[in-house]
Amino acid sequence: MNAPVNYDPAHEAWTMPLDRVDPANPARFMAGAELPYLARLRRDAPVHYTAENSMFGPYWSVCRYNDIMQVELNTEVFSSSWAHGGISVRDRPKELRIPMFIAMDPPVHDDQRKVVQPIVAPFNLQKFEALIRERTTMVLDSLPRGETFDWVEKVSIPLTTMMLASLFDFPFEDRHLLSHWSDCSTMPVEANGFIKSEEHREQVFGELLAYFTKLWNERVNEPPRPDLVSMLAHGEATKNMTPREYLGNLILLIVGGNDTTRNSMSGGVLFMHQNPAEFAKLKANPKLVDSAVSEIIRYQTPLAHMRRTATQDYELGGQQIKAGDKVVMWYLSANRDGAVIEDPDAFIVDRKRPRQHISFGFGIHRCVGNRLAELQLKILWEQLLARFPSIEVMGEPKRVFSSFVRGYASLPVRIPA
Amino acid sequence: MPTITYIEFNGTSHSIEVENGLSVMEGAVNNNVPGIDADCGGSCACATCHVFVDDAWLARCGTPDTQEKSMLGFAATAQENSRLACQITVTDALDGLVVRMPEAQH
Numbered sequence: 001m002n003a004p005v006n007y008d009p010a011h012e013a014w015t016m017p018l019d020r021v022d023p024a025n026p027a028r029f030m031a032g033a034e035l036p037y038l039a040r041l042r043r044d045a046p047v048h049y050t051a052e053n054s055m056f057g058p059y060w061s062v063c064r065y066n067d068i069m070q071v072e073l074n075t076e077v078f079s080s081s082w083a084h085g086g087i088s089v090r091d092r093p094k095e096l097r098i099p100m101f102i103a104m105d106p107p108v109h110d111d112q113r114k115v116v117q118p119i120v121a122p123f124n125l126q127k128f129e130a131l132i133r134e135r136t137t138m139v140l141d142s143l144p145r146g147e148t149f150d151w152v153e154k155v156s157i158p159l160t161t162m163m164l165a166s167l168f169d170f171p172f173e174d175r176h177l178l179s180h181w182s183d184c185s186t187m188p189v190e191a192n193g194f195i196k197s198e199e200h201r202e203q204v205f206g207e208l209l210a211y212f213t214k215l216w217n218e219r220v221n222e223p224p225r226p227d228l229v230s231m232l233a234h235g236e237a238t239k240n241m242t243p244r245e246y247l248g249n250l251i252l253l254i255v256g257g258n259d260t261t262r263n264s265m266s267g268g269v270l271f272m273h274q275n276p277a278e279f280a281k282l283k284a285n286p287k288l289v290d291s292a293v294s295e296i297i298r299y300q301t302p303l304a305h306m307r308r309t310a311t312q313d314y315e316l317g318g319q320q321i322k323a324g325d326k327v328v329m330w331y332l333s334a335n336r337d338g339a340v341i342e343d344p345d346a347f348i349v350d351r352k353r354p355r356q357h358i359s360f361g362f363g364i365h366r367c368v369g370n371r372l373a374e375l376q377l378k379i380l381w382e383q384l385l386a387r388f389p390s391i392e393v394m395g396e397p398k399r400v401f402s403s404f405v406r407g408y409a410s411l412p413v414r415i416p417a
Numbered sequence: 418m419p420t421i422t423y424i425e426f427n428g429t430s431h432s433i434e435v436e437n438g439l440s441v442m443e444g445a446v447n448n449n450v451p452g453i454d455a456d457c458g459g460s461c462a463c464a465t466c467h468v469f470v471d472d473a474w475l476a477r478c479g480t481p482d483t484q485e486k487s488m489l490g491f492a493a494t495a496q497e498n499s500r501l502a503c504q505i506t507v508t509d510a511l512d513g514l515v516v517r518m519p520e521a522q523h
Binding site: 069113356362363 | 454456457458460461462463464465484487488490491493494520521523
């Protein structure tokens with residue numbers, strides 16, 4: 001199943017020439033075989049250059065926790081700007097690039113981020129808590145017993161989609177469009193999925209924008225209220241956005257509020273199944289749920305990397321990065337860095353410092369919704385523990401073809417009758 | 418050793434002797450004072466060690482640098498007297514410092 005990192009010295013990851021290592025190869029992520037390559041780089045070439053043979057062109061890989069922290073904090077040298085290609089290893093064609101605040105630098109990034117940030121302020125989270133609990137209860141109570149079903153389809157997608165609909169105050173009956181648009185945004189064409197070409201993707205984005213423009217037009221003339229569309233329509237830094245910029249920020253908020261939590265909701269079930277002693281520990285002491293949630297988020301690392309572009313020459317870990325180079329921060333690797341995280345390959349629900357993982361990123365781009373994500377996962381696990389003796393994983397999960405979104409297309413499970 | 422008083426959002430007060438040279442954040446975390454998360458471990462990179470410094474002490478704690486200001490800009494409940502506790506180094510001059518916790522570390 002989710003095999004532990006392969007430390008067999010004969011494994012290709014440990015024997016291939018370093019300059020051939022291409023950790024961003026999405027096929028390996030789909031096969032669940034990505035970790036040994038990052039482990040090799042962490043050991044032998046923690047700041048590594050893939051010059052050739054990558055489908056994404058040349059890029060640097062930063063693999064150690066402390067080096068990544070350095071990149072995160074230096075936004076002058078390491079730009080997130082969409083104009084340089086943005087925040088993932090894949091460059092969209094130049095004419096199809098989309099501005100969004102995660103792919104901007106200060107000061108515009110800061111101003112736009114501050115417009116949407118209050119949606120996850122303590123007051124709003126308290127308001128959401130009862131709603132999340134009610135929905136989680138409803139979804140879990142409707143699950144079949146004693147038969148195999150897909151956890152992604154029946155639990156992870158419905159729960160995160162409903163949450164997203166509430167954040168946008170999106171027409172509830174159309175909420176399936178949100179997860180559809182999220183998938184369309186992140187799905188590589190090579191995955192042979194719904195999105196057949198970049199033109200096709202642009203067409204779907206056109207539908208997304210048309211739908212949300214209707215909502216904007218309704219809300220811009222009404223008094224401001226706490227939903228993301230109204231906040232964008234009334235925010236000083238966002239009310240005059242171009243349609244393309246509105247589209248970009250919508251994609252950001254849809255993907256950010258959807259894919260990530262969805263995959264941690266699935267990953268957690270898989271990890272507990274693979275680590276029955278840890279699951280027993282949690283069952284015996286449900287107070288560990290906060291710490292278990294952080295551990296699930298670390299172990300899953302639902303976004304495997306974030307990318308920056310160097311704006312000037314810079315030396316990092318003894319390597320010379322040149323202005324214009326693409327720099328990939330492997331969160332997935334930093335979360336397994338034994339120099340910072342003790343026994344990093346083990347899944348442990350009661351770690352001493354469970355929150356030090358880097359899955360949310362650090363610095364000014366740190367995940368806006370991190371507390372909401374934790375709240376959703378916490379309530380899910382509280383309700384699971386209160387209901388089910390166990391959730392048995394019945395077969396291999398199907399993983400997605402992406403080295404950016406690290407997640408599951410399906411996870412067959414069974415709840416004992 | 419200087420004594421730092423940490424007051425939780427619910428009013429619970431903890432007076433702790435903290436070694437010179439440690440940060441106000443480390444003083445809390447090392448002594449299990451609740452209310453400070455310090456996710457990034459003191460790199461000024463997460464704003465989860467946000468505290469309010471009592472006015473009498475604000476000047477003695479120094480001025481936040483650009484990085485700290487920008488992280489505080491994203492803290493949910495930041496005010497004029499907000500600081501990140503990881504960026505305040507404990508010295509004898511801070512003996513008696515009082516810091517208060519926000520409702521939550523966001």
